[in-house]
Amino acid sequence: MRVHNSLTRRVEDLVPIADNEIRLYTCGPTVYNFAHIGNFRAYAFEDVLRRVILFNGMKIRQVMNLTDVDDKTIRGANAAGVPLRDYTKTYKDAFFADLKTLNIQPAEVYPAATDHIPEMIALVERLVEKGVAYKSDDGSVYFGVRKFPGYGKLAHIDFDNQRTGARCAADEYDKENVGDFALWKAWEPSDGPVGWDSPWGRGRPGWHIECSAMSMKYLGETFDLHTGGIDNLFPHHENEIAQAEAATGKPFVKTWMHCAHLRVNGEKMSKSLGNFYTLRDLMEKGWSGREIRYVLVNAHYRSGLNFAFDALEDARRSLERIDRCVAKATEGAVPAWAAARLDEFSAAVNDDLNMPKAFAALFALVRDANVNGAEGTLGVFRRMDEVLGVIFFGAKAADDIPADVQAMLDARAAARAEKNWAESDRLRDAIAAAGWVVTDSKSGQSCVRR
Numbered sequence: 001m002r003v004h005n006s007l008t009r010r011v012e013d014l015v016p017i018a019d020n021e022i023r024l025y026t027c028g029p030t031v032y033n034f035a036h037i038g039n040f041r042a043y044a045f046e047d048v049l050r051r052v053i054l055f056n057g058m059k060i061r062q063v064m065n066l067t068d069v070d071d072k073t074i075r076g077a078n079a080a081g082v083p084l085r086d087y088t089k090t091y092k093d094a095f096f097a098d099l100k101t102l103n104i105q106p107a108e109v110y111p112a113a114t115d116h117i118p119e120m121i122a123l124v125e126r127l128v129e130k131g132v133a134y135k136s137d138d139g140s141v142y143f144g145v146r147k148f149p150g151y152g153k154l155a156h157i158d159f160d161n162q163r164t165g166a167r168c169a170a171d172e173y174d175k176e177n178v179g180d181f182a183l184w185k186a187w188e189p190s191d192g193p194v195g196w197d198s199p200w201g202r203g204r205p206g207w208h209i210e211c212s213a214m215s216m217k218y219l220g221e222t223f224d225l226h227t228g229g230i231d232n233l234f235p236h237h238e239n240e241i242a243q244a245e246a247a248t249g250k251p252f253v254k255t256w257m258h259c260a261h262l263r264v265n266g267e268k269m270s271k272s273l274g275n276f277y278t279l280r281d282l283m284e285k286g287w288s289g290r291e292i293r294y295v296l297v298n299a300h301y302r303s304g305l306n307f308a309f310d311a312l313e314d315a316r317r318s319l320e321r322i323d324r325c326v327a328k329a330t331e332g333a334v335p336a337w338a339a340a341r342l343d344e345f346s347a348a349v350n351d352d353l354n355m356p357k358a359f360a361a362l363f364a365l366v367r368d369a370n371v372n373g374a375e376g377t378l379g380v381f382r383r384m385d386e387v388l389g390v391i392f393f394g395a396k397a398a399d400d401i402p403a404d405v406q407a408m409l410d411a412r413a414a415a416r417a418e419k420n421w422a423e424s425d426r427l428r429d430a431i432a433a434a435g436w437v438v439t440d441s442k443s444g445q446s447c448v449r450r
């Protein structure tokens with residue numbers, strides 16, 4: 001299995017450091033709102049990565065953090081007048097429900113930042129003792145970037161000319177404003193009831209220290225793989241490296257992987273452009289988790305992904321094509337032509353997760369099976385779906401269709417006989433809303449679960 005390492009900017013073999021197990025840290029959501037489709041691009045990429053590691057017979061230990069204390073969560077909780085824990089619980093629960101909808105496999109550990117404040121304080125203390133962090137006059141603790149010679153190695157930027165010694169209290173900043181960043185933030189009146197006691201007084205952790213402390217707690221001081229969206233590369237991941245390596249003197253992470261941006265209808269997603277979608281928004285428009293997942297996992301993770309409604313239409317048609325073929329597939333001896341498609345698939349996913357090529361191998365299998373017959377191909381579909389997670393293997397017999405859906409199907413057949421296309425389309429949408437997909441052919445309607 002070969003992957004692109006952002007640290008070396010090369011495609012390299014991914015080999016476990018120990019025990020045939022990849023230890024993976026994935027930056028998780030800030031639980032102040034419902035996650036949007038751009039966030040889910042990163043989580044879907046990480047799910048494919050996880051599945052390919054397992055596909056190859058390696059074991060995995062994946063940790064995904066939940067940021068439940070930061071500027072945004074505190075602002076939201078205090079504006080709503082509820083305790084921080086209650087405020088974030090709504091969005092934590094929604095996040096896990098959304099992962100299930102998208103058939104994203106759960107990580108082994110989901111540590112929440114607020115459950116790990118002592119670990120973060122201990123790491124900040126270590127950095128103060130080493131002389132790379134210092135307390136400022138306002139009671140906050142900053143990391144001195146000039147004290148860590150490796151600063152900038154992930155972003156591949158020589159910061160020497162920019163290291164002004166200025167301080168930056170915000171969690172997010174750009175390369176032009178690089179300066180000492182906050183490890184511990186002194187309590188301010190706007191924090192309200194949120195705060196913890198520390199050797200530097202009451203306050204709260206910075207965002208970056210959370211991931212260094214929790215990743216090392218659960219994965220060790222040096223581990224295999226760390227991922228995130230490209231937005232996380234700088235400053236967040238750069239700062240994670242600085243914090244961990246300055247404290248331990250050891251390499252923090254062997255391989256870093258980042259997925260590219262998602263655009264919606266060709267534009268950057270934003271509330272003002274009206275193209276900002278949560279998973280719930282898309283479900284309300286009648287798209288299924290399976291169709292949304294299909295669009296997210298279909299692109300190469302290092303290419304920009306344009307999320308457009310015609311891509312969802314295409315996903316629906318493609319899945320119907322796959323479903324029709326898989327419904328005919330049987331167990332048994334695998335024909336040589338099907339085994340060859342599986343080899344193509346396997347080579348594609350191991351070549352830096354080349355999903356467009358992997359899907360091409362799947363569709364070549366569908367095409368071949370439609371010509372040669374699908375006997376003996378079921379195991380190949382199942383094996384491919386260990387990575388894809390989009391194929392439906394459930395019951396499709398007519399007697400499994402619920403009575404209300406069957407009634408709509410019958411009404412639709414009658415509407416079509418009368419050439420009442422508007423009513424036919426209305427019923428197709430109603431059937432879709434009930435979780436079923438109807439397709440038309442010369443022999444009539446067929447219906448499968450979405």
Ligand SMILES: [Zn+2]
Nearest residue numbers: 027028211236
């Ligand atoms: Zn992180």
